[in-house]
Amino acid sequence: MQTAALVVFILALLITGVLGTETRLLFFWPGAALLGIAGLLATLKWRLRVLFPPSDVCLATFLLFSAYILGRAILSPVAAYAREDVMILLGCLVTYVLTVTAASHPRWRITLIVCLLVLVLGNLAVGSVHLSGNWGFHILPTFLRGTEAGRIGGFFVNPNHLGAFLSFVLFLSLGWLCFGRGGAALKLWLGFMIVAMAVGMSLTVSRGALMGLAAGGLVYTVLALWIVWQTQRHFFWSLLGGGLVLILLAGAVLWKVNDEYLRQRMGNNSMTDDIRFGIWDTAAVQFQQAPLLGEGSRMFYDGGIKYRSEKISPWLSEPQFAHNEFLQLLADYGIVGAVFLLIMILAHGLNALRFLRWFVREKFILTGRVLSMNLALCLGALSALLATLVHALLEFHYHVPATAMGGALVLGLLANPGFEAMQRPLMRVIGVRVATKIALGCSACALLAGFWILGRGDYALVQARLAEARKDPKAYDQHLDEAAQLDPNNGEVFYLRGIKILDTPTTKEAKEIQASLTLAVADLQKAVALNPYNYLYHLALADGLDAIGRYDEALKSIQKALIEAPYHEEARLALGVHWHRLGRWKEAEKAYLWASKSRAMNKEGVMNWYASYRIMLKDAAASRGQKP
Numbered sequence: 001m002q003t004a005a006l007v008v009f010i011l012a013l014l015i016t017g018v019l020g021t022e023t024r025l026l027f028f029w030p031g032a033a034l035l036g037i038a039g040l041l042a043t044l045k046w047r048l049r050v051l052f053p054p055s056d057v058c059l060a061t062f063l064l065f066s067a068y069i070l071g072r073a074i075l076s077p078v079a080a081y082a083r084e085d086v087m088i089l090l091g092c093l094v095t096y097v098l099t100v101t102a103a104s105h106p107r108w109r110i111t112l113i114v115c116l117l118v119l120v121l122g123n124l125a126v127g128s129v130h131l132s133g134n135w136g137f138h139i140l141p142t143f144l145r146g147t148e149a150g151r152i153g154g155f156f157v158n159p160n161h162l163g164a165f166l167s168f169v170l171f172l173s174l175g176w177l178c179f180g181r182g183g184a185a186l187k188l189w190l191g192f193m194i195v196a197m198a199v200g201m202s203l204t205v206s207r208g209a210l211m212g213l214a215a216g217g218l219v220y221t222v223l224a225l226w227i228v229w230q231t232q233r234h235f236f237w238s239l240l241g242g243g244l245v246l247i248l249l250a251g252a253v254l255w256k257v258n259d260e261y262l263r264q265r266m267g268n269n270s271m272t273d274d275i276r277f278g279i280w281d282t283a284a285v286q287f288q289q290a291p292l293l294g295e296g297s298r299m300f301y302d303g304g305i306k307y308r309s310e311k312i313s314p315w316l317s318e319p320q321f322a323h324n325e326f327l328q329l330l331a332d333y334g335i336v337g338a339v340f341l342l343i344m345i346l347a348h349g350l351n352a353l354r355f356l357r358w359f360v361r362e363k364f365i366l367t368g369r370v371l372s373m374n375l376a377l378c379l380g381a382l383s384a385l386l387a388t389l390v391h392a393l394l395e396f397h398y399h400v401p402a403t404a405m406g407g408a409l410v411l412g413l414l415a416n417p418g419f420e421a422m423q424r425p426l427m428r429v430i431g432v433r434v435a436t437k438i439a440l441g442c443s444a445c446a447l448l449a450g451f452w453i454l455g456r457g458d459y460a461l462v463q464a465r466l467a468e469a470r471k472d473p474k475a476y477d478q479h480l481d482e483a484a485q486l487d488p489n490n491g492e493v494f495y496l497r498g499i500k501i502l503d504t505p506t507t508k509e510a511k512e513i514q515a516s517l518t519l520a521v522a523d524l525q526k527a528v529a530l531n532p533y534n535y536l537y538h539l540a541l542a543d544g545l546d547a548i549g550r551y552d553e554a555l556k557s558i559q560k561a562l563i564e565a566p567y568h569e570e571a572r573l574a575l576g577v578h579w580h581r582l583g584r585w586k587e588a589e590k591a592y593l594w595a596s597k598s599r600a601m602n603k604e605g606v607m608n609w610y611a612s613y614r615i616m617l618k619d620a621a622a623s624r625g626q627k628p
Contacts, residue, residue: 002048002102005041008034009098010115013405016091017119017165018139020401021156023321025087026462027140028401029455032091032447039094039444042102043437050416051104052374055351056429058415059100059436061344066093066439068340069297072333076296078531080490085297085332087450088401090443092408097440099412106373106418112409113176113377116169117193123154123162124200130154131203142466152203156402163201163209164397167387168406170197171216172413175380178224180373208394216387223356223379230360231370276323276394278311279304283322286331294334298399302533303331305565305600314601321399325392328399345389348414352382355417362422374418381413457487464496476500491530491537498523499540502547517548528557535565539574546581554578567599573609580612585620592616 016031025032042048069089076082103109129137130152136144139155151159176182177190201209229236286303289295295303304319312319322328329337355378364370388397388407397403419426464479480500483493501520506513524541531537538561545554558575565571576591595609602608 001041001045005038005045005098006102006108006111008041009038009095009103010111012038013095013112013115013409014119016405017116017402018122018155020405021154021161022158023084023396023399024458025084025401025454026458028087028091029451029458031401032087032455033451035091035094036444036447036451038098039440039447042098043441043444046437048101050101051106052416052418052420053426054100054104054416055347055426056432057427058344058347058351058411060429060432061340061347062093062096062411062415063432063435063439065337065340065344068337069333072293072337073297076299078296078299078302078491078533080492080531081299081301082297083450083454084399087447087454088399088404090447090450091401092404093439093443094447095405095408096412096415097436099409100416101436103412104416104418109377109413110373113169113172116406117173119155120166120169120193120197120200123156123165124196127152127154127162127200127203151205152200154200156400158400159204160206160208160391160395161397161400161403163204163206164212164388164391164395164403165406166197166201166204167209167212167216167391168384168403168410170194170201170213171220171384171387172377172380172410173197174220175376175378175383176373178376179227179371179379180376181371206391206395208391211394212387212389212391215390216383219386220379220383223382227356227360227370227375227379231364275312275316275319278309279319279323280327281309281311282307282319283324283327283331285309287327287334290334291330292334293336294330294332297332299533300328300331302531302535302564305535305568306533306563308567308600310599312600314599315603317603318600321396323394323396325396325398328396344411345385348411349382349385352378352385352414352417355419356382358419358422363420366421372418377413378417381410381417384410385414454487457483457490457493460486461490461493461496473504489530491527491534493527494523494530495527495534495537495540498527498544502540502543514548517544520544521548532560533564535561535568535571538564539571542574542578546578551578551582565600569595569598569601569609572598573602573607573612576609576612576616580616580619583619583623585616585623588616589613 012031012034015034016028020028020031066089070086073082073086073089099112103112126137126139130145135149135151136146138145138157145153145157152162153159154162154165156162156165173190173194177187177194182190198213201213225236225240282304283300285307286295286300300322301320304322308318322331326338329341356375359372359375363372388410392398398407460479460483464476464483467473467475467479477497477500480493480497483490484497487493498520501516501523506516508516521541521544524537524544527534527537528541538557542554542557542561545551545557555578558571558578561571561574572591572595576588576595579585579588579591592609592613598609
């Protein structure tokens with residue numbers, strides 16, 4: 001059963017690495033189901049064969065961090081947002097526990113690295129399609145990659161996330177190349193893959209990934225040279241000189257590969273005027289609203305609108321993520337979440353450093369051998385951890401299932417690097433191993449339940465959107481109704497169903513129109529109840545209430561939207577439209593002119609304050625002499 005669990009686990013990593021490459025859960029559900037099956041099989045086995053003792057301290061810190069994130073997510077104000085973090089967290093927990101326990105044998109760990117290298121080959125193959133000029137290519141034929149030209153993305157929608165994934169695998173492979181066992185052919189292949197990954201990272205033009213590569217490379221070099229100094233001192237100076245030459249050559253090659261585009265990107269979007277500074281200001285303001293516990297899981301979706309910084313251009317879209325995982329953690333989960341994260345990282349990093357010290361001070365003295373897969377993967381994982389933490393200063397790759405699973409795998413390698421026959425055994429924490437097994441089983445069951453309930457709801461919602469694109473209103477309505485039944489906690493479903501009625505022209509009689517509008521208002525009221533922080537829900541509800549003559553309630557709904565989007569043209573414009581409908585020209589004019597000074601303007605092609613103001617002036621002129 002343990003072998004079956006590991007086989008399913010590896011398949012889950014492959015599926016997630018191919019499909020779970022964006023922030024939404026839609027394509028993660030197949031991988032989530034396989035992770036659930038793998039975790040359930042391992043739980044049913046209960047007594048797993050673990051070759052080396054894991055660190056109970058690392059297990060405890062990971063469980064504490066996971067428990068806090070899960071608890072804060074359950075108590076978050078918008079369930080549809082929270083589920084995204086919850087499902088990724090549960091997938092990470094299964095990945096972490098299986099890496100620490102069932103996959104502790106070097107044979108299985110080699111299999112995991114080979115699995116990651118297979119994914120690298122796939123990503124680079126798709127990246128070559130992008131590089132040929134087909135920048136929107138996606139492995140699923142009905143979807144397109146929405147990203148700028150000139151940057152490869154592989155299976156990932158965002159090129160920065162491909163850079164994060166390649167960083168993980170590069171350092172693990174580098175550890176295997178330098179300190180792992182294997183013949184000349186294997187080492188040559190690993191060397192080729194490392195060069196290919198480095199070139200691939202440069203072709204993503206991800207500044208965060210390249211900064212992480214430099215930081216991880218520095219740590220790897222220092223620790224590798226320290227190991228050589230402690231074990232093979234006669235090779236130290238020659239390796240130091242050769243390593244420096246190799247680093248300089250590699251840096252020159254990477255710069256030359258992407259020189260022109262990198263210079264262009266740095267010129268058009270230098271670090272001094274990077275949009276990230278405005279987004280970071282927004283996240284900092286949101287953090288100040290609830291500094292201890294944060295505002296809740298993924299509440300930056302709406303916080304990025306409510307607290308929008310004036311440094312962000314009025315014509316840019318809303319930032320969905322803080323582009324800094326640590327700021328996002330503070331905004332969503334507060335200081336408590338950041339403290340638990342820091343403790344977890346320190347525990348795993350110190351455990352890895354202790355293993356390296358034990359290896360050179362105890363194991364090497366007994367065996368006289370430096371080549372070891374455990375040493376190789378520990379050193380590679382420690383370097384990868386630092387690289388991804390540096391990259392996280394500029395990106396949000398831990399909100400993507402594929403890269404989040406990669407991070408959990410790296411932590412699992414550090415939690416159980418391969419201690420054996422120690423003079424001073426690892427400290428035991430009573431109850432933590434039983435708690436880990438229970439957490440594994442609960443996570444597996446939750447993943448399977450999520451796949452069956454939420455996954456089907458997501459699928460129905462996407463089918464509705466595709467039916468809308470095909471201009472098939474009957475199928476659109478059917479799929480929306482199905483999504484509402486499967487996923488009654490998703491406000492987006494009821495919002496779409498409500499505005500569908502409002503936006504559909506009709507020749508029905510007044511009584512039938514009134515009944516349809518009443519249904520639309522009921523759906524929009526439910527959407528607002530499920531997510532009172534989305535200003536678009538309030539505005540749609542105001543339109544519905546205006547249509548059935550409940551003007552005072554409509555005004556209150558617009559006022560709520562203005563609280564959630566105080567700087568946005570759309571909300572101010574809605575206030576003008578409301579007064580316009582009622583023929584109150586002075587109030588309408590004041591609202592339209594207020595909308596002209598918004599910090600965030602409507603996109604081109606969408607109704608704006610100027611067009612609405614012109615219509616109001618014509619209507620006001622036409623109404624002169626008429627009874628209001």
